[in-house]
Every structure is written in structure tokens, then in C-alpha cells.
Amino acid sequence: MNERTVSRTYGADDPGHPTVPAAVRRWKLWLLTVCGIYPTIVVLGLATDPVLGDLYLPVRLAVLVPAAAAAMVWQINPRLQRHFGAWLAR
Structure with a gap:
């Protein structure tokens, strides 16, 4: 699957959608996601603690x-x- 096929699959040909390279290693996406999440x-936890701090963990x-x-x-x-x-493409 080449980059163009993957781009169409994800709708990246539309403005505002990034192109996803075809040969992205899953461990690299995982690492990038962990570093972002x-x-x-x-x-978010610190910002909402004054409001949600008294609630049970599952509710928070x-x-x-x-x-x-x-x-x-x-974002x-x-x-x-x-x-x-x-x-990611390397």
C-alpha cells in the first residue's frame, strides 16, 4: 500500500487532514501517542481537580x-x- 492509497483511505486528500505515511511502525505511533496522552x-487532571476532586475516580x-x-x-x-x-516514516 503506498502513501497515496493510505491518504485516500484516511481522507487526507481533503484540506485540513494530514497525510499518514504507509510504512509507519506501530511502536513509533504508540510512543508518540504515549508522549502526547x-x-x-x-x-486535565490538575485543571479539573478543584471541580472534580471530590468525585469517585471512575466518575472523574x-x-x-x-x-x-x-x-x-x-489537536x-x-x-x-x-x-x-x-x-515516523523511517
Whole structure:
């Protein structure tokens, strides 16, 4: 599968969608995701602690996880993939 085929699969030919290289190693995507999700969860946890601090952990996570996932999908991962794209494709 070449880069053009993968790009069409992900809808990257549309403006605003990054191109995903065809030969990305899964461990590299995993590492990039971990490096993005950890600080996101820490910052969201600290920011919402005054409001959600008295709630049980599962309830707090029910708020934090969707917010962290949305941040990763629409903001953090595209920027990380754009910045580290050459490394991901190696």
C-alpha cells in the first residue's frame, strides 16, 4: 500500500487532514501517542481537580477520558505527526 492509497483511505486528500505515511511502525505511533496522552491527562487532571476532586475516580475518568481523547484526535496527534512525520516514516 503506498502513501497515496493510505491518504485516500484516511481522507487526507481533503484540506485540513494530514497525510499518514504507509510504512509507519506501530511502536513509533504508540510512543508518540504515549508522549502526547500522558501530559494531556496530567494537565486535565490538575485543571479539573478543584471541580472534580471530590468525585469517585471512575466518575472523574468519565469526564477526563473523553476530553483527553478529543484533544488527542483533533489537536495533539495531528501536530505531533506533522512534527515527527519524517521519523515516523523511517
